[in-house]
Amino acid sequence: LRTSIHPFESLQDIKSKNMGSVKIATVFMLLFYVATILTDLVGGFMFKITDLSNFNAILPLIGTVGIVLLWTVANWLVCILFEGKGKIKEIFYATCYSLIPLIIYNFLFIILSNFIIPSANSPFELLGNVCNIFTAILLLLSITVIHDFSFFKAIGTALATVLGMAIVTFVLFAMLTLWQDMIAFVIGLFNEATLR
Numbered sequence: 001l002r003t004s005i006h007p008f009e010s011l012q013d014i015k016s017k018n019m020g021s022v023k024i025a026t027v028f029m030l031l032f033y034v035a036t037i038l039t040d041l042v043g044g045f046m047f048k049i050t051d052l053s054n055f056n057a058i059l060p061l062i063g064t065v066g067i068v069l070l071w072t073v074a075n076w077l078v079c080i081l082f083e084g085k086g087k088i089k090e091i092f093y094a095t096c097y098s099l100i101p102l103i104i105y106n107f108l109f110i111i112l113s114n115f116i117i118p119s120a121n122s123p124f125e126l127l128g129n130v131c132n133i134f135t136a137i138l139l140l141l142s143i144t145v146i147h148d149f150s151f152f153k154a155i156g157t158a159l160a161t162v163l164g165m166a167i168v169t170f171v172l173f174a175m176l177t178l179w180q181d182m183i184a185f186v187i188g189l190f191n192e193a194t195l196r
Contacts, residue, residue, distance in 0.1 A: 007138055007141050007142075008141065008145065010097070011094055011141060011142055011145035011146060012145060014090055014093050014094060014097075014145075014146070015086075015090060015145055015146055020089065020090060020092075020093030020094075020097075021093070022089065022092075022093075024096075025092055025093045025095075025096035025097065026096070028096040028097060028099055028100065028103065029064070029065055029068050029096045029099070030065070031099075031103050032064050032065075032068070032096075032099045032102060032103050032106075033060060033061060033064040033065050035102075035103050035106035035107055035110070036060045036063070036064050036106060037057060037060050038106070038107075038110050039106050039109050039110055039113075040055070040060070041055070042110050042114075043109060043110055043113045043114075067165075068092075068095055068096065068099070070165050070168060070169070071095055071139075071161065071165060072088065072091050072092045072095055073088070073168070074161045074162075074164035074165045074168055075091050075095075075143065075157070075158075075161045075164075076088045076091050077164060078157055078160045078161045078164050079091075079143075079147050079157060081160075082147075082149070082153070082157055082160075084143075084146075084147030084148070084149065084157070085146075085147055085148045086146035086147045090146050091142070091146060094139075094142030094145075094146050095139065095142065097138075097142075098135055098138035098139045098142055099135065101131040101134045101135050101138070102131055102132070102135050104131070105127060105128055105131040108127070109124070109128070112124060139158065140154050140155060140158055141154075143157050143158060
């Protein structure tokens, strides 16, 4: 929990003293997922209108856990090209610990959205923007410390990571489409063979 208050010291401890924990990082990642789902399901009805009959927990899973894992892998791959010194587990720890402001904001949203009205929402919206920016800064600081980069190189690496995430998503989508087409072709071929 120190990462949000003393980010440099905490990230240095992850890097030099191997103080990260897979279990705790995974708990934060799952908390991020749970908080995101609860904002849709339990958040105030004036802020979020969710049709429970069509609610799908897979999309928030992809948008939270999937994005964290994709960021971790893409950042590791990009930083190999840029001669970064971070290991994949260190990137995972730092990424999950950087989610703390968003997790806190989501739980605050769940509570406060049931009491405040949309016309009094501007301070709450400002808090959401601050938490998003703070998380982005923590991610940039984690790239700086974990990979031993300058701040500007970390910004370039972050942009390259986002581009890498887009490329990986495109490749996965193309592979999934081809896989579906191949399965449909094999099933069609099997049906034709059995009918004759």
